[in-house]
Amino acid sequence: MNETAISGRKLIVASAVLLLAVLFPHFAPYTALASEILIFALFAMAYDLVLGYSGMLSFGHAAFFGLGAYTTGIFILRVYPSILAALLAGMVISALGACLVGFLSIRRRGIYFTLITLAFAQMFYFIAFKWTGLTGGDDGLQGVPRPSIGSLDLTSEMTLYYFILLCVFLSVLIGIRVVNSPFGKTLQAIRENRDRAMSIGYNVDRFKLIVFVISGLFSGLAGGLYALLLNFVPLGSLHWTISGEVVIMSIVGGMGTLFGPMLGAIGIILLEDIISNFTDCWSFIMGLLFMASVLGFRGGIMGIIRRKKPAVSRTS
Amino acid sequence: MNAQLVLTQLFNGLILGSIYVLLSLGLSIIFGMLGVINFAHGAFYMLGAYVAYTIVTYVFPNFWLALFLAPIIMALFGAACEFFLLRRLYKLPIIYNVLFTFGLMLVFQDSMRMIFGSMGVPFNTPESLVGAVNLGFTYYPTYRLFMIIVTALCSLGVWLFLTRTRLGAIIRAGTDNSAMVDALGINISRIFTLVFALGIGLAGLAGVLAAPIQNVTHLMGMDFLIDCFVVVVIGGMGSIAGSIIGGLIVGQIIAAGIIIWPPIANTLIYLFMATFLLIRPRGLFGREGFHE
Amino acid sequence: MKKIYTFLRVTRVLVLIAAFSLMMVPTGQAAEPVKVSVLTDMSGPYAGITAANVEAAKLAIEDFGGKLLGQDIEFVARDNMCKADVANQKAKELYEKEKVDVIFDCPNSAAGLAVSNQALLHKRLFVSIGSGTTRHTGPDCNRYTFDWAYNDYMMATAVGLWAAENLGKRWYTITADYAWGHDLFEHFTHALKSKGGTLLGNDMVALGTSDFSPYIIKAKNADPDVLVLLNAGKDAVNATKQAREFGLKKTAKIIHALLFIEGIKAVGDVFADDYVTGAWYWKSKNPGSREFVNKWQTKFNKPPNWMNAATYSAVTQYLKAVDRVGSKAPEAVIKALEGHTFNDLLADPGYIRPEDHMQVGSAYILRAKKSKEVTEAWDFFEIIDEIPAEKAYMDAAKTDCEMGGF
16 A cells, blocks of 8 residues: 555545534534533643653643643633633643653653652642632632634634634644654654663653653643633642543543544543433443453554554554 | 640551551552552442441441451452452553553442442441540540551551561562562462452451541542552552551651641642652662562 | 645635534524523532432422423433532533523532523523532622522521520631631631630641541640531541540530531431531421422432422422513513512522522521430431521621622
8 A cells, every 4th residue: 555545545534533523513412512522632632642652651631731721711810811822821831830740750660650740730739729819729710701812702612612623623733743753753662662762862851851741731722721611710620530531531542543542532521421411320330431441442442443444554 | 736736646647547558558569469550449448348337237236247357358359359350451551450440449439329329328436445545645536546556466467477478478579570470380360369359358457447437438438549659659669568667657747747737738748759759769668670 | 735735625614614603503592491400419429418409309390380481391400520610511501502591509619600600601590509609699699690598608607606605605616628618617707706705726627638636636625615617528527426536525516517417317426416507407397398398208208408498499489480470581580589588498488689699598506316316217407496587697788799780
């Protein structure tokens, strides 16, 4: 199979996915849920850069998601009512947070890395919980408005959905660019064999830190969009269960595939919403599903798709 | 702040620490031997409390019987979980058992909610241990003193078992290098089941012991789980001594935080853990290259 | 390069589709039936108390006759999982997709505030029951949100005033260290000061603390007449268990911020002889109370708690208001509710203050019975006293509410 054929098929798939994304709010249970799904898909993609492409099991990504959400919300309420500026601020602060956490934890490996990121995220959580003057504490940061961008009024859920879609679309393009760049290839090389990458002369820790910061940046964007979607920032956006959720989305979707974790996010949020309308034991069912996914299909959703369509090759 | 309060807090830290010790011991040997980060460990602890409640309420109203039976039942249940489920995870990257045990946790918690309701169940201190003992500086509840003694004895027992018996030696060797033990012709999979059962039995024991002083609800293990991770990290992954000392340290830190400045009591252990790891990257007794 | 152009073309088409979708915003609501919804905690920590509010609302609709404005009343319920973000999303689903006219309940203060904001954005009604924050009728009040049956001020003030008069004036408080606890602490100390009492000490305790013994010991050393525990659920049980353990219960009376029959049922004798405010009790003699309790008993084999009764009352009063004005238009219904006085199972009389949208009624001082005093199943409380609404609630002129327009 030659390369143009692969690209052609990819283009068709990409267009189909985009079409689905554009039509999604019309067949999703409700518009705000479609937006939430997009946001978590973005968050899962950002997380996959760290977990899937670099092999770092971070358990503290709620920190960057929450940091983005709070910064965006506080910026709009206290600094200047501009969505774009606020989102940018959220991204920058999250990236700075990721830089700090990453700098302190990346040299720790394996389970120590996982738990030290968790510890940092818990600190952010308790700071937000305590600093009620700034964050609203347990009540959350209430009443975040959605100021219009120029003449674009974002108060309608439908408009906001397309705005979020645009943000996610651009982020995914950048994400694809990152993983396919020499930088991305190096990361995967480090993941596969750290010692070899080191002996070739790569500064492994610096590579990891950079990707950690990029991931923090996009997690912050996801958080900022979440603040806009909800019109407030819940304290729960910093809770460790959010970190857990994004890990689960990545695994269920298929790590290291960029799109897999996005599918995982879609599947999990959609299922949780639908199941919780029928029964109060949704967490029991979700638990069973997680267990089944480990025992049954470890490649995740992406793995199933690929098994059926082997023609889409793994590397591009 | 007075001396009485500080001394009492020291004891309270010891109580909290002893629950941490029981839980982290299991968490740590399971991780060391099986390479499984058991996210369901807090849920097993919770199940222990519910099993004890069931025994006391529906089978025979005697706390001592529950204290004896519940850990055994939990150990058997743990063995079954290992044999039928966790066994399939050993060859997989660690991330999969995080997801699996997370799922297990949700299933256990929600099952208890469905059976016993979300309000929790009543669990009273056994009649013979109600009241307080005069320690000279304060009156301290008898039941709490009893808890300290039981956990001390159990920790000692586990310690002796692991250091003085042949089986213990195999487990310690397996924690270091399970392939090596396997190569020596020892049936490693049976040892795995045993280790898991032991860990879950200890978690169950912690659950029974904590039931009279805690509210028994389906979420009671959630808070403890994250704290126990902190203990295990401070003590050093897979280290038995580390779990015991780490548990006691964390118990004292939380107790001290309450005296010093209550608002930071929550944050203090994370702050401590982060700083500690910067100085000692593998905790107190962690070894280089171990599950890294 | 060609690839990119094709892609851009596809993108352009998609943008057109998106723009088209935006224009298809649904409009008009000609002769739609009245649709009522309950958004409550069905699977989280409060589920044991609030999940039955769904049944209470259904019963209210059934007892109303099931029909309004010539059509069947529709009903839908959603689980907020006790999370503010879920509540917020579900509120949007209810207002936008399900097109409900009103949302009831929504426990958890953060969740309640978020839904209140959505009510304002969607210009539809929200009647808060489970969320007790005074922000609903204070700085965060809006024209579309009503607060039914209780708030934190009332829970603190009623039993606070009563305890200062009848149990003693030397208090020690242990407070859950977050917005709700701080709010209650303020109101309790205010009640105490107004009766000339002294606060011997207060400890702010982190949420989810399982070990209350250091605070209990401090409290014991202060030797108060009354120990005030400003926490709920798991924390309240732990604190009370430990107060008993350290013998504090023998020397002081304990008052709580929130306590339900289900909570007592779950932990046995722990709360015996403690005091708390209730908005209602199932032994109440208000008009219709007996019938409601009987129906509930036959259906669920246990009596309703006061949240259930409040939900029944709120739904009934909403339906009656729609009936009175003959329209479900939010503005008309809101005006019909504002300043309305009624007599029902919950409140006799009940009054909806137009200034801050607080529904006020008498508050009850309840004492938890010892297990040997309980002769009838679930009869866990004794009504000690009744505090009139004027005393139990903050003066409407003093709240920070600036009621907006429509």
